[in-house]
Amino acid sequence: MSFWNWEWVGTHLDLIGEKLGEHLWLTLLAVGFGLVVSFPLAILAHRRARTYPAITWVTGLLYTIPSLALFALLVPFTGLSTLTAEIGLVSYTLLILIRNAVTGLGGTPEDVKEAARAMGYSERGVLWRVELPLALPVIVAGIRIATVTTIGLVTVTALIGKGGLGALMLGGFRRLYPQIAILVGVALSVALAVAADRVLLWAQRALTPWARRTRSVTAT
């Protein structure tokens, strides 16, 4: 059987679709919960600057731990489950989301805030009606990076029995599926990452029509 086993691909579109759906679902859960966890922490770091180093230290440590190691540390306690996958995936989104949110919130010029206060905005009003809208492009940029990163990391959860498209890759390698499943998995994973990035970029432009285009290359 040649490598280009299109017949298998054609007859297994439902399996491929199911894995793609699982991939998307695992990603959405991770970024969604990541936002829920990171948002209050970002507000805290923004309000009380002294908490920021501690927050970045902890989330930076989580970010540095290799994903397979993080999943493996959890497996003895939470098993080969979606919970294990999500604890790990959410952990990785935190540093990116918090860092961008804090940078964005801190970017409002002081005189703009001063003007808002003079117009009668409370501190809470300044945060929600002035700082947050102005920070949106940077926050969404963080969500984009977190989403694309998560789409890549979801594949690793194949090793703990999940994985979405990663399960196609691992299955193709272990001869559970023909080898072309590896290529299908990688191609769809890249496509998903690019599509998610585009959708979020579009959403950001729609949300902040006043913002200019952001820089495309930054140092890592």
Place this chain on the structure above:
Amino acid sequence: MGPEDSERHRDMSEPGFFSEVVEWFADPLHWEGSFGVPSRLVEHLIMSGVSVLAASILALPVGMYIGHSRRLETLVVSVANLGRAIPSFGLIFLAVLVMGLGLDFPASLRPAALFALTLLAIPPILTNTYVGIQGVDPDTLEAARGMGLTEGQVLRGLELPLAAPLIMGGIRTAAVQVVATATLAAVIGGGGLGRFILDGFATGDDAQIFAGALLVALLAVLTEVSLGLLQRAVSPRTSPGRRREVPEPTPVAGPAA
């Protein structure tokens, strides 16, 4: 491993588990021979070192050229975006498709793993080298050229030292990602510390899975910290006694794997 295994989990408060992990570390058998912790650590370091070195050899000159000449700048953006979008987990299997398992090679030098890890390390090094070089103050460069420095002297004497912290930051990001992803080499039968985790998965040995994961996490953190110190050391002094502030990097690439 299948869905039926998902029932297997334990209570955090169970005292037996952590003593099992301590026993695993205390067992002298786990520290001897080619399957012991020291040999697996050396495999991990060789695999990572060779890949980061290869990526540096490829990416540093290209990044310097693009940053200095400001030509082909879109290449950097494309490589950076592509590097972020391609899952390293899949990259390793694609490399096996092309190069085979390479079982004749030592466990630390399987071509498929080295190839995937090298590709993974290129984007951060390329991006940071480019950003560092092109970010040098144009007035400074103008002054240097006005003093009669050649383009080569400008690059070596000005741009490289000023870009050094960012370049080192790129190498650090790449190294941490490579050390992390080298764990996955065990999936394709390679060596490294990932073996403990993968073999633990295969035999259902939770203590070994946990111990292996601890070792991998520790190595990644040590890599990050030690290269961070090196990055600080290469930052040029701009005023006597005060080091130039190392630009705080914003993460673009993910933790890879």
